[in-house]
Amino acid sequence: MLIALAVVAVPGGGDVAALAGAIVSLILFALLAYFAGRFYRDHQLDIYGLGDVDRAILYVAIALVAIVLAGWGNLFDHSSGTIAAIALLALAAGGLARVYRNWQRY
Numbered sequence: 001m002l003i004a005l006a007v008v009a010v011p012g013g014g015d016v017a018a019l020a021g022a023i024v025s026l027i028l029f030a031l032l033a034y035f036a037g038r039f040y041r042d043h044q045l046d047i048y049g050l051g052d053v054d055r056a057i058l059y060v061a062i063a064l065v066a067i068v069l070a071g072w073g074n075l076f077d078h079s080s081g082t083i084a085a086i087a088l089l090a091l092a093a094g095g096l097a098r099v100y101r102n103w104q105r106y
Contacts, residue, residue, distance in 0.1 A: 046103065054099045061095035064088050
């Protein structure tokens with residue numbers, strides 16, 4: 001409540017709130033990148049043991065999720081963008097499920 005009061009009462013408080021939001025977003029994405037790199041290092045043998053097709057599906061699925069996250073603000077402005085985002089996320093989930101199923105088989 002104090003942050004909301006500062007945004008409303010202090011001149012330029014909206015700019016400070018936008019800056020704080022940007023800093024929190026950068027920290028969040030840096031942590032996600034760190035954990036993704038750490039996961040990759042820990043499971044590098046498992047990833048290379050998947051085979052070429054499953055590894056390609058894994059990388060494409062991760063890229064689809066990244067594309068949807070990058071265009072999050074613009075995709076949900078229109079109903080066609082929402083449908084496209086849901087379709088891309090469903091396609092990525094299907095690919096990840098297939099890779100996981102094949103990984104568990106071995």
